[in-house]
Amino acid sequence: xxxxxxxxxxxxxxxxxxxxxxxxxxxxxxxxxxxxxxxxxxxxxxxxxxxxxxxxxxxxxxxxxxxxxxxxxxxxxxxxxxxxxxxxxxxxxxxxxxxxxxxxxxxxxxxxxxxxxxxxxxxxxxxxxxxxxxxxxxxxxxxxxxxxxxxxxxxxxxxxxxxxxxxxxxxxxxxxxxxxxxxxxxxxxxxxxxxxxxxxxxxxxxxxxxxxxxxxxxxxxxxxxxxxxxxxxxxxxxxxxxxxxxxxxxxxxxxxxxxxxxxxxxxxxxxxxxxxxxxxxxxxxxxxxxxxxxxxxxxxxxxxxxxxxxxxxxxxxxxxxxxxxxxxxxxxxxxxxxxxxxxxxxxxxxxxxxxxxxxxxxxxxxxxxxxxxxxxxxxxxxx
Amino acid sequence: xxxxxxxxxxxxxxxxxxxxxxxxxxxxxxxxxxxxxxxxxxxxxxxxxxxxxxxxxxxxxxxxxxxxxxxxxxxxxxxxxxxxxxxxxxxxxxxxxxxxxxxxxxxxxxxxxxxxxxxxxxxxxxxxxxxxxxxxxxxxxxxxxxxxxxxxxxxxxxxx
Numbered sequence: 001x002x003x004x005x006x007x008x009x010x011x012x013x014x015x016x017x018x019x020x021x022x023x024x025x026x027x028x029x030x031x032x033x034x035x036x037x038x039x040x041x042x043x044x045x046x047x048x049x050x051x052x053x054x055x056x057x058x059x060x061x062x063x064x065x066x067x068x069x070x071x072x073x074x075x076x077x078x079x080x081x082x083x084x085x086x087x088x089x090x091x092x093x094x095x096x097x098x099x100x101x102x103x104x105x106x107x108x109x110x111x112x113x114x115x116x117x118x119x120x121x122x123x124x125x126x127x128x129x130x131x132x133x134x135x136x137x138x139x140x141x142x143x144x145x146x147x148x149x150x151x152x153x154x155x156x157x158x159x160x161x162x163x164x165x166x167x168x169x170x171x172x173x174x175x176x177x178x179x180x181x182x183x184x185x186x187x188x189x190x191x192x193x194x195x196x197x198x199x200x201x202x203x204x205x206x207x208x209x210x211x212x213x214x215x216x217x218x219x220x221x222x223x224x225x226x227x228x229x230x231x232x233x234x235x236x237x238x239x240x241x242x243x244x245x246x247x248x249x250x251x252x253x254x255x256x257x258x259x260x261x262x263x264x265x266x267x268x269x270x271x272x273x274x275x276x277x278x279x280x281x282x283x284x285x286x287x288x289x290x291x292x293x294x295x296x297x298x299x300x301x302x303x304x305x306x307x308x309x310x311x312x313x314x315x316x317x318x319x320x321x322x323x324x325x326x327x328x329x330x331x332x333x334x335x336x337x338x339x340x341x342x343x344x345x346x347x348x349x350x351x352x353x354x355x356x357x358x359x360x361x362x363x364x365x366x367x368x369x370x371x372x373x374x375x376x377x378x379x380x381x382x383x
Numbered sequence: 384x385x386x387x388x389x390x391x392x393x394x395x396x397x398x399x400x401x402x403x404x405x406x407x408x409x410x411x412x413x414x415x416x417x418x419x420x421x422x423x424x425x426x427x428x429x430x431x432x433x434x435x436x437x438x439x440x441x442x443x444x445x446x447x448x449x450x451x452x453x454x455x456x457x458x459x460x461x462x463x464x465x466x467x468x469x470x471x472x473x474x475x476x477x478x479x480x481x482x483x484x485x486x487x488x489x490x491x492x493x494x495x496x497x498x499x500x501x502x503x504x505x506x507x508x509x510x511x512x513x514x515x516x517x518x519x520x521x522x523x524x525x526x527x528x529x530x531x532x533x534x535x536x537x538x539x540x541x542x543x
Contacts, residue, residue, distance in 0.1 A: 167486075168414075170415065170513040170514075171418070172414075173513035174415060175418060177513075177515055177516050178516060181516050181517070183421060183422060194421075
């Protein structure tokens with residue numbers, strides 16, 4: 001266990017000095033193990049004999065936990081609960097009450113009290129109640145941290161997305177500026193190259209938006225899935241055909257090693273996305289006269305797909321970032337290759353829908369092999 | 384602006400003849416460097432391009448540019464900043480004016496200006512993307528004629 005400990009501030013308000021003293025003495029020696037951070041929680045106790053002095057202290061210091069007597073000489077516990085505790089402070093309140101009636105319990109709960117401690121209570125009852133409250137505080141803290149992390153990731157995603165979408169607009173803007181200002185003279189043919197380059201960037205942007213929609217549909221479960229018994233070899237062949245043209249341009253040979261047919265229950269659109277992404281990557285990141293080998297086999301309930309290329313390969317550093325969103329590997333070899341940076345994270349998400357995964361082994365300069373495993377029969381479900 | 388427009392450069396060789404100023408453009412977006420190259424070459428400047436900070440630094444060492452155009456966000460969000468510091472620390476290149484390209488204003492809700500950022504960033508001017516050829520050429524001309532004692536080395540002194 002970790003040696004770190006954290007201190008929680010506890011305010012105890014009771015007009016009986018004996019209660020204040022007793023609670024202080026018990027909690028000062030009490031330690032609770034916090035599961036969320038694997039550390040120990042200790043207590044710092046502040047005692048008050050009336051509500052007024054506690055309220056005054058709240059201005060300087062806010063406790064994590066408040067043990068509050070219902071009946072107090074001046075402002076009583078209920079009134080403090082109702083009017084003096086700022087909800088933003090998230091103080092967890094345990095009411096100390098001599099007459100634990102249902103009415104007071106309901107009223108206090110409505111006003112935001114977390115728990116009750118009926119007078120007279122034993123040290124164990126106090127420890128039990130406080131432990132429960134501490135667990136609640138810690139879980140609440142953890143939930144809040146997770147929520148903040150989620151927000152941060154979402155912001156980061158949108159920020160990167162904005163950048164990725166702005167880049168092609170900036171590029172096309174620049175070319176239009178050159179055309180508008182006739183930088184290359186009055187012959188219109190001089191601008192053909194710029195128009196061609198602009199079209200390529202716009203196509204890339206369209207592809208990115210398409211991929212982005214695929215990704216969000218898969219993530220949100222909004223994409224209506226049509227699970228059928230389908231032959232994935234047929235889908236693989238279609239996908240090869242789709243990539244033939246770009247493969248021919250670089251004289252890349254694509255070969256398929258598989259049984260004649262292999263049926264599994266799946267959404268054909270999703271399987272298509274997997275093949276299209278892996279095969280188009282294998283072509284895009286290949287070398288002239290290179291090879292792409294696709295192997296599909298079954299192993300009990302699993303379908304194994306391998307797509308091997310003889311391309312530029314990846315370093316171990318690049319491999320570690322490969323399946324992250326917008327992680328396009330930028331180096332001298334890839335800078336002429338257009339991509340959305342979303343393809344592989346989509347493949348990973350889809351594989352997950354089939355209880356499978358995607359992996360890659362690669363040698364820089366030699367080529368890469370992508371492995372996808374899928375369950376042949378998966379219950380329809382979300383990630 | 385027509386293509387027959389005069390070239391702005393105050394550089395002269397030993398014989399007192401005008402020579403073309405040399406400019407290196409460093410940006411990871413190929414189409415941006417292409418835009419810069421076309422715009423600047425049309426005005427007679429000699430242009431070299433690079434697509435990351437390290438490559439740009441190396442090329443600049445042999446190319447010996449009269450001006451550096453440098454993008455901020457390349458392989459990471461601050462690559463351009465680090466590259467600018469590297470240039471200022473290089474004896475031969477430390478007084479070469481740097482024009483920084485930024486496209487991060489909206490993303491970070493931040494506007495670069497020489498008054499604020501010149502204090503810690505050793506660059507001489509900023510251009511926000513999308514870049515217009517007009518403002519690019521105006522700023523290029525201004526920086527190429529900037530006296531060496533006005534090159535912004537404030538930031539570098541603070542950092543070292």
